[in-house]
Amino acid sequence: xxxxxxxxxxxxxxxxxxxxxxxxxxxxxxxxxxxxxxxxxxxxxxxxxxxxxxxxxxxxxxxxxxxxxxxxxxxxxxxxxxxxxxxxxxxxxxxxxxxxxxxxxxxxxxxxxxxxxxxxxxxxxxxxxxxxxxxxxxxxxxxxxxxxxxxxxxxxxxxxxxxxxxxxxxxxxxxxxxxxxxxxxxxxxxxxxxxxxxxxxxxxxxxxxxxxxxxxxxxxxxxxxxxxxxxxxxxxxxxxxxxxxxxxxxxxxxxxxxxxxxxxxxxxxxxxxxxxxxxxxxxxxxxxxxxxxxxxxxxxxxxxxxxxxxxxxxxxxxxxxxxx
Numbered sequence: 001x002x003x004x005x006x007x008x009x010x011x012x013x014x015x016x017x018x019x020x021x022x023x024x025x026x027x028x029x030x031x032x033x034x035x036x037x038x039x040x041x042x043x044x045x046x047x048x049x050x051x052x053x054x055x056x057x058x059x060x061x062x063x064x065x066x067x068x069x070x071x072x073x074x075x076x077x078x079x080x081x082x083x084x085x086x087x088x089x090x091x092x093x094x095x096x097x098x099x100x101x102x103x104x105x106x107x108x109x110x111x112x113x114x115x116x117x118x119x120x121x122x123x124x125x126x127x128x129x130x131x132x133x134x135x136x137x138x139x140x141x142x143x144x145x146x147x148x149x150x151x152x153x154x155x156x157x158x159x160x161x162x163x164x165x166x167x168x169x170x171x172x173x174x175x176x177x178x179x180x181x182x183x184x185x186x187x188x189x190x191x192x193x194x195x196x197x198x199x200x201x202x203x204x205x206x207x208x209x210x211x212x213x214x215x216x217x218x219x220x221x222x223x224x225x226x227x228x229x230x231x232x233x234x235x236x237x238x239x240x241x242x243x244x245x246x247x248x249x250x251x252x253x254x255x256x257x258x259x260x261x262x263x264x265x266x267x268x269x270x271x272x273x274x275x276x277x278x279x280x281x282x283x284x285x286x287x288x289x290x291x292x293x294x295x296x297x298x299x300x301x302x303x304x305x306x307x308x309x310x311x312x313x314x315x316x317x318x319x320x321x322x323x324x
Contacts (some may be wrong), residue, residue, distance in 0.1 A: 015045040015117065016172075017100045018090030020083050022051075024104040025058040026212035031106055032065050032072060038110035043117070048073045048090045049104070053080035077314045084180040085314055087188075091175045099175050103166035109206040116169035119201055126174045126197035129160055129189055130167035130205035148225055155229065156190050160202055163189060164225075167205055171197070183228045194236055242301030250294030257287030 017035065021028065032047065039045055049062045051074065062074040075089055087101060098117055102108040108130070116128040135145075145164060152163050164186050178191040189200050238245040261284040267273040275281050 012044055013046060013096045014043040015039065015098050015100055015113070016090075016094035016096030017045060017047045017102065017113075018050065018087060018094060019047060019102055019104050020050050020052055020086035020090070021054060021058050021062070021104045022080065022083075022086075023054045023056040023058060024212065025054070025056045025061045027104055027106045028058065028061045028065060031104060031110075032069060034106075035110045036069075036071075039113050042114055046071050046073055046094075046096060048075065048093055050074075050086040050090045051076040052082065052086040053077045081314050082183065084182055084185040087185050088180040089314055091180075094172065094175070097172055099170045099172050101166060101168050101170075105210055105212070107208050107210055108165075108167040109208060112167060112203065112205045113169065116167075116203055119203065120169060120171060123201065124199055125201040126171050126199045127189060127192050128169045128201045128203055129162065130165040131160070131162045131202050132165055132207040133161070133204045135207050151226070152187070152190075152229060155233070156187075156193075158189055158193060158200060160189055160200070162202075163187065165205070173197070183224050184232070186225050187229065187232055190232065243298035246294045246298030246301060250291045250296075250298060253287045253291030253294060255291075257284045257289075257291055260284030260287065 019031070028049065035045075035047060047069075049065075049072065051059045051062060059074070059076045062072070062076075066072045066074055073093070075086075075093065077086070077089075090101075091099065098120060100113055100116070102110065112130065116130075119125050119128045145162075149161060149163050152158075153160055168188065170192070174192045174195070174197040177195040177197070178188065180188070180191075184191065193200060234245070260280060264275055264278065264281055264284060268275055
Protein backbone atom coordinates (compact mmCIF):
# COMPACT_ATOMS: atom_id res chain seq x y z
CA UNK A 1 0.00 0.00 0.00
CA UNK A 2 1.21 3.50 -0.82
CA UNK A 3 0.20 6.48 1.26
CA UNK A 4 0.79 10.17 0.97
CA UNK A 5 -0.30 12.74 3.50
CA UNK A 6 0.46 16.34 4.18
CA UNK A 7 1.56 17.34 7.66
CA UNK A 8 -1.46 18.82 9.46
CA UNK A 9 -2.01 19.91 13.04
CA UNK A 10 -4.35 17.06 13.96
CA UNK A 11 -5.07 18.55 17.38
CA UNK A 12 -7.45 21.10 15.84
CA UNK A 13 -8.60 19.09 12.84
CA UNK A 14 -12.39 18.86 12.84
CA UNK A 15 -13.35 16.67 9.87
CA UNK A 16 -11.65 13.73 8.18
CA UNK A 17 -13.22 12.83 4.85
CA UNK A 18 -12.55 9.21 3.89
CA UNK A 19 -13.16 8.66 0.18
CA UNK A 20 -12.63 5.24 -1.47
CA UNK A 21 -11.47 5.48 -5.08
CA UNK A 22 -11.65 2.81 -7.77
CA UNK A 23 -11.02 4.02 -11.32
CA UNK A 24 -12.44 7.54 -10.78
CA UNK A 25 -9.50 9.64 -12.01
CA UNK A 26 -11.64 12.16 -13.91
CA UNK A 27 -13.72 13.01 -10.84
CA UNK A 28 -11.03 13.67 -8.26
CA UNK A 29 -9.94 17.21 -9.12
CA UNK A 30 -13.50 18.50 -9.28
CA UNK A 31 -14.42 16.64 -6.09
CA UNK A 32 -11.49 18.16 -4.19
CA UNK A 33 -12.46 21.68 -5.25
CA UNK A 34 -16.12 20.98 -4.53
CA UNK A 35 -15.32 19.88 -0.98
CA UNK A 36 -13.23 23.00 -0.38
CA UNK A 37 -16.06 25.18 -1.66
CA UNK A 38 -18.59 23.40 0.58
CA UNK A 39 -16.75 23.25 3.92
CA UNK A 40 -13.41 25.04 3.54
CA UNK A 41 -14.62 28.27 5.14
CA UNK A 42 -16.27 26.52 8.10
CA UNK A 43 -14.05 23.64 9.17
CA UNK A 44 -10.45 22.49 9.27
CA UNK A 45 -10.51 19.24 7.37
CA UNK A 46 -8.47 16.58 5.66
CA UNK A 47 -9.32 14.46 2.64
CA UNK A 48 -8.08 10.86 2.68
CA UNK A 49 -8.38 9.30 -0.77
CA UNK A 50 -8.03 5.50 -0.61
CA UNK A 51 -7.09 4.13 -4.03
CA UNK A 52 -8.45 0.59 -4.04
CA UNK A 53 -6.18 -0.81 -6.75
CA UNK A 54 -7.27 1.54 -9.56
CA UNK A 55 -5.90 0.89 -13.05
CA UNK A 56 -6.82 4.20 -14.70
CA UNK A 57 -4.14 6.42 -13.16
CA UNK A 58 -6.23 7.57 -10.19
CA UNK A 59 -3.18 7.37 -7.92
CA UNK A 60 -1.22 9.77 -10.12
CA UNK A 61 -4.08 12.24 -9.82
CA UNK A 62 -4.23 11.78 -6.05
CA UNK A 63 -0.48 12.34 -5.87
CA UNK A 64 -0.82 15.57 -7.85
CA UNK A 65 -3.69 16.78 -5.70
CA UNK A 66 -1.69 16.01 -2.56
CA UNK A 67 1.11 18.25 -3.78
CA UNK A 68 -1.26 21.09 -4.63
CA UNK A 69 -3.61 20.88 -1.64
CA UNK A 70 -2.36 20.60 1.92
CA UNK A 71 -5.57 18.90 3.00
CA UNK A 72 -5.24 15.93 0.65
CA UNK A 73 -3.82 12.59 1.78
CA UNK A 74 -3.68 9.34 -0.12
CA UNK A 75 -3.48 5.60 0.46
CA UNK A 76 -2.89 3.17 -2.39
CA UNK A 77 -3.50 -0.59 -2.34
CA UNK A 78 -1.50 -2.88 -4.59
CA UNK A 79 -4.71 -4.62 -5.66
CA UNK A 80 -8.47 -4.24 -5.34
CA UNK A 81 -9.56 -5.24 -1.82
CA UNK A 82 -13.08 -3.80 -1.86
CA UNK A 83 -14.83 -0.79 -0.39
CA UNK A 84 -14.96 -2.13 3.18
CA UNK A 85 -11.21 -2.54 3.42
CA UNK A 86 -10.68 0.87 1.82
CA UNK A 87 -12.95 2.51 4.39
CA UNK A 88 -11.30 0.67 7.26
CA UNK A 89 -7.85 1.83 6.15
CA UNK A 90 -9.14 5.40 5.91
CA UNK A 91 -10.68 5.16 9.39
CA UNK A 92 -7.35 3.94 10.76
CA UNK A 93 -5.60 7.05 9.43
CA UNK A 94 -8.31 9.62 10.18
CA UNK A 95 -7.40 12.24 12.78
CA UNK A 96 -10.42 14.54 12.77
CA UNK A 97 -12.99 14.88 15.52
CA UNK A 98 -15.68 13.83 13.04
CA UNK A 99 -15.35 11.37 10.18
CA UNK A 100 -17.28 11.73 6.93
CA UNK A 101 -17.43 9.11 4.19
CA UNK A 102 -18.51 9.79 0.65
CA UNK A 103 -18.11 8.27 -2.79
CA UNK A 104 -15.66 9.63 -5.32
CA UNK A 105 -18.00 9.60 -8.35
CA UNK A 106 -19.43 13.11 -7.79
CA UNK A 107 -22.89 11.73 -7.00
CA UNK A 108 -22.66 12.69 -3.30
CA UNK A 109 -22.95 16.41 -2.58
CA UNK A 110 -20.40 17.76 -0.04
CA UNK A 111 -22.66 20.75 0.68
CA UNK A 112 -24.68 18.33 2.84
CA UNK A 113 -21.75 17.83 5.22
CA UNK A 114 -22.08 20.96 7.41
CA UNK A 115 -25.70 20.18 8.29
CA UNK A 116 -24.85 16.54 9.03
CA UNK A 117 -22.08 17.64 11.39
CA UNK A 118 -24.47 20.06 13.06
CA UNK A 119 -26.92 17.22 13.65
CA UNK A 120 -24.18 15.35 15.48
CA UNK A 121 -23.16 18.39 17.52
CA UNK A 122 -26.58 19.73 18.41
CA UNK A 123 -28.80 16.65 18.47
CA UNK A 124 -26.25 14.22 19.88
CA UNK A 125 -26.24 11.71 17.04
CA UNK A 126 -23.41 9.19 16.84
CA UNK A 127 -23.99 8.66 13.12
CA UNK A 128 -25.95 10.59 10.51
CA UNK A 129 -26.66 8.62 7.35
CA UNK A 130 -27.61 10.17 4.03
CA UNK A 131 -30.86 9.22 2.33
CA UNK A 132 -30.85 9.53 -1.46
CA UNK A 133 -34.60 10.02 -1.60
CA UNK A 134 -34.46 11.08 -5.25
CA UNK A 135 -31.88 8.96 -7.03
CA UNK A 136 -30.31 9.44 -10.43
CA UNK A 137 -29.47 5.80 -11.06
CA UNK A 138 -30.81 3.23 -13.54
CA UNK A 139 -33.84 1.21 -12.45
CA UNK A 140 -31.81 -2.02 -12.31
CA UNK A 141 -29.92 -0.42 -9.42
CA UNK A 142 -32.68 1.50 -7.61
CA UNK A 143 -35.27 -1.32 -7.37
CA UNK A 144 -32.89 -3.91 -5.83
CA UNK A 145 -31.50 -1.21 -3.54
CA UNK A 146 -34.94 -0.29 -2.21
CA UNK A 147 -35.79 -3.92 -1.58
CA UNK A 148 -32.44 -4.46 0.13
CA UNK A 149 -32.94 -1.43 2.39
CA UNK A 150 -36.48 -2.47 3.30
CA UNK A 151 -35.43 -5.99 4.30
CA UNK A 152 -32.35 -4.78 6.19
CA UNK A 153 -34.36 -2.24 8.15
CA UNK A 154 -36.96 -4.88 8.95
CA UNK A 155 -34.43 -7.46 10.11
CA UNK A 156 -32.15 -5.13 12.08
CA UNK A 157 -34.87 -2.84 13.48
CA UNK A 158 -32.77 0.20 12.52
CA UNK A 159 -35.09 2.66 10.80
CA UNK A 160 -33.02 3.90 7.87
CA UNK A 161 -34.18 4.25 4.28
CA UNK A 162 -30.73 3.99 2.70
CA UNK A 163 -28.18 1.81 4.47
CA UNK A 164 -25.85 1.83 1.48
CA UNK A 165 -25.62 5.59 0.97
CA UNK A 166 -21.93 6.47 0.80
CA UNK A 167 -22.44 9.87 2.43
CA UNK A 168 -22.35 9.45 6.20
CA UNK A 169 -21.01 11.45 9.14
CA UNK A 170 -19.78 9.90 12.40
CA UNK A 171 -18.35 10.74 15.72
CA UNK A 172 -14.78 9.53 15.51
CA UNK A 173 -15.31 7.20 18.49
CA UNK A 174 -17.94 5.29 16.52
CA UNK A 175 -15.64 4.26 13.67
CA UNK A 176 -12.78 3.55 16.08
CA UNK A 177 -14.83 0.73 17.57
CA UNK A 178 -15.74 -1.19 14.42
CA UNK A 179 -13.77 -3.28 11.94
CA UNK A 180 -14.83 -3.63 8.32
CA UNK A 181 -14.02 -6.47 5.95
CA UNK A 182 -15.67 -8.25 3.04
CA UNK A 183 -18.80 -6.30 2.06
CA UNK A 184 -19.71 -5.04 5.53
CA UNK A 185 -19.63 -1.36 4.54
CA UNK A 186 -23.35 -1.75 3.80
CA UNK A 187 -23.98 -2.46 7.47
CA UNK A 188 -21.90 0.22 9.20
CA UNK A 189 -25.02 1.57 10.99
CA UNK A 190 -25.68 -1.92 12.35
CA UNK A 191 -22.07 -2.43 13.45
CA UNK A 192 -22.02 0.97 15.14
CA UNK A 193 -25.33 0.22 16.84
CA UNK A 194 -24.02 -3.08 18.20
CA UNK A 195 -21.04 -1.24 19.71
CA UNK A 196 -23.37 0.93 21.78
CA UNK A 197 -23.51 4.00 19.51
CA UNK A 198 -27.25 3.74 19.19
CA UNK A 199 -28.28 7.29 18.33
CA UNK A 200 -28.48 7.07 14.56
CA UNK A 201 -30.03 9.79 12.45
CA UNK A 202 -30.86 10.25 8.80
CA UNK A 203 -30.82 13.23 6.46
CA UNK A 204 -32.27 13.53 2.99
CA UNK A 205 -29.37 14.41 0.68
CA UNK A 206 -28.99 15.48 -2.93
CA UNK A 207 -27.94 12.81 -5.39
CA UNK A 208 -26.34 13.80 -8.66
CA UNK A 209 -26.14 11.85 -11.93
CA UNK A 210 -22.86 10.08 -12.63
CA UNK A 211 -20.70 12.09 -15.05
CA UNK A 212 -17.60 9.93 -15.40
CA UNK A 213 -16.76 6.25 -15.27
CA UNK A 214 -19.31 3.50 -14.68
CA UNK A 215 -21.12 2.07 -11.69
CA UNK A 216 -19.53 -0.76 -9.71
CA UNK A 217 -22.94 -2.15 -8.72
CA UNK A 218 -23.85 -5.63 -9.91
CA UNK A 219 -26.40 -8.33 -9.11
CA UNK A 220 -23.73 -10.37 -7.33
CA UNK A 221 -23.28 -7.54 -4.83
CA UNK A 222 -27.02 -7.56 -4.18
CA UNK A 223 -26.94 -11.29 -3.34
CA UNK A 224 -23.72 -10.97 -1.33
CA UNK A 225 -25.29 -8.18 0.70
CA UNK A 226 -27.99 -10.46 2.06
CA UNK A 227 -25.51 -13.25 2.73
CA UNK A 228 -23.36 -10.78 4.68
CA UNK A 229 -26.42 -9.70 6.68
CA UNK A 230 -27.10 -13.30 7.70
CA UNK A 231 -23.43 -13.71 8.61
CA UNK A 232 -23.46 -10.57 10.74
CA UNK A 233 -26.58 -11.61 12.62
CA UNK A 234 -25.19 -15.09 13.24
CA UNK A 235 -21.78 -13.85 14.35
CA UNK A 236 -23.23 -11.21 16.67
CA UNK A 237 -25.65 -13.62 18.32
CA UNK A 238 -23.77 -16.90 18.31
CA UNK A 239 -20.03 -16.32 17.87
CA UNK A 240 -19.38 -16.88 21.57
CA UNK A 241 -22.04 -19.59 21.95
CA UNK A 242 -22.36 -21.66 18.75
CA UNK A 243 -23.93 -24.53 20.67
CA UNK A 244 -27.01 -22.38 21.22
CA UNK A 245 -27.57 -22.32 17.45
CA UNK A 246 -26.30 -25.65 16.17
CA UNK A 247 -27.16 -27.53 19.34
CA UNK A 248 -30.76 -26.32 19.35
CA UNK A 249 -31.31 -27.37 15.75
CA UNK A 250 -29.57 -30.70 16.34
CA UNK A 251 -31.57 -31.41 19.47
CA UNK A 252 -34.89 -30.67 17.74
CA UNK A 253 -33.98 -32.90 14.80
CA UNK A 254 -32.97 -35.73 17.13
CA UNK A 255 -36.22 -35.40 19.10
CA UNK A 256 -38.36 -35.51 15.95
CA UNK A 257 -36.29 -38.36 14.49
CA UNK A 258 -36.47 -40.25 17.78
CA UNK A 259 -40.26 -39.81 17.92
CA UNK A 260 -40.63 -41.11 14.35
CA UNK A 261 -38.45 -44.13 15.09
CA UNK A 262 -40.28 -44.82 18.36
CA UNK A 263 -43.59 -44.77 16.51
CA UNK A 264 -42.29 -47.22 13.90
CA UNK A 265 -40.80 -49.43 16.61
CA UNK A 266 -44.23 -49.58 18.26
CA UNK A 267 -45.80 -50.67 14.98
CA UNK A 268 -43.21 -53.40 14.62
CA UNK A 269 -43.49 -54.66 18.20
CA UNK A 270 -47.25 -54.56 18.67
CA UNK A 271 -48.55 -55.03 15.12
CA UNK A 272 -45.64 -56.87 13.48
CA UNK A 273 -45.68 -54.49 10.52
CA UNK A 274 -42.89 -54.66 7.96
CA UNK A 275 -40.77 -51.52 8.04
CA UNK A 276 -38.25 -52.13 5.26
CA UNK A 277 -40.46 -50.47 2.66
CA UNK A 278 -41.59 -47.56 4.86
CA UNK A 279 -40.13 -44.19 3.71
CA UNK A 280 -40.89 -42.88 7.18
CA UNK A 281 -38.16 -45.15 8.56
CA UNK A 282 -35.52 -43.55 6.37
CA UNK A 283 -36.80 -40.08 7.34
CA UNK A 284 -36.51 -40.90 11.03
CA UNK A 285 -32.96 -42.23 10.65
CA UNK A 286 -31.97 -39.25 8.51
CA UNK A 287 -33.28 -36.79 11.09
CA UNK A 288 -31.35 -38.53 13.85
CA UNK A 289 -28.10 -38.54 11.84
CA UNK A 290 -28.41 -34.89 10.78
CA UNK A 291 -29.35 -33.92 14.32
CA UNK A 292 -26.21 -35.56 15.70
CA UNK A 293 -24.12 -33.74 13.08
CA UNK A 294 -25.59 -30.35 14.03
CA UNK A 295 -25.10 -31.05 17.71
CA UNK A 296 -21.49 -32.12 17.09
CA UNK A 297 -20.84 -28.97 15.07
CA UNK A 298 -22.04 -26.82 17.96
CA UNK A 299 -19.90 -28.77 20.40
CA UNK A 300 -16.80 -28.40 18.22
CA UNK A 301 -17.55 -24.68 17.78
CA UNK A 302 -17.57 -24.23 21.55
CA UNK A 303 -14.20 -25.96 21.79
CA UNK A 304 -12.54 -24.07 18.95
CA UNK A 305 -13.60 -20.58 20.13
CA UNK A 306 -13.85 -18.86 16.78
CA UNK A 307 -13.31 -15.37 18.13
CA UNK A 308 -10.76 -14.29 15.52
CA UNK A 309 -10.23 -10.97 13.74
CA UNK A 310 -11.61 -11.29 10.21
CA UNK A 311 -10.22 -8.02 8.88
CA UNK A 312 -7.63 -8.61 6.14
CA UNK A 313 -4.72 -6.18 6.41
CA UNK A 314 -4.19 -4.67 2.95
CA UNK A 315 -0.78 -4.84 1.33
CA UNK A 316 0.29 -1.17 1.41
CA UNK A 317 2.87 -0.29 -1.19
CA UNK A 318 4.00 3.03 0.26
CA UNK A 319 3.14 5.78 2.72
CA UNK A 320 3.95 9.45 2.55
CA UNK A 321 3.51 12.11 5.18
CA UNK A 322 1.66 10.31 7.97
CA UNK A 323 4.33 11.39 10.42
CA UNK A 324 6.04 8.01 10.31
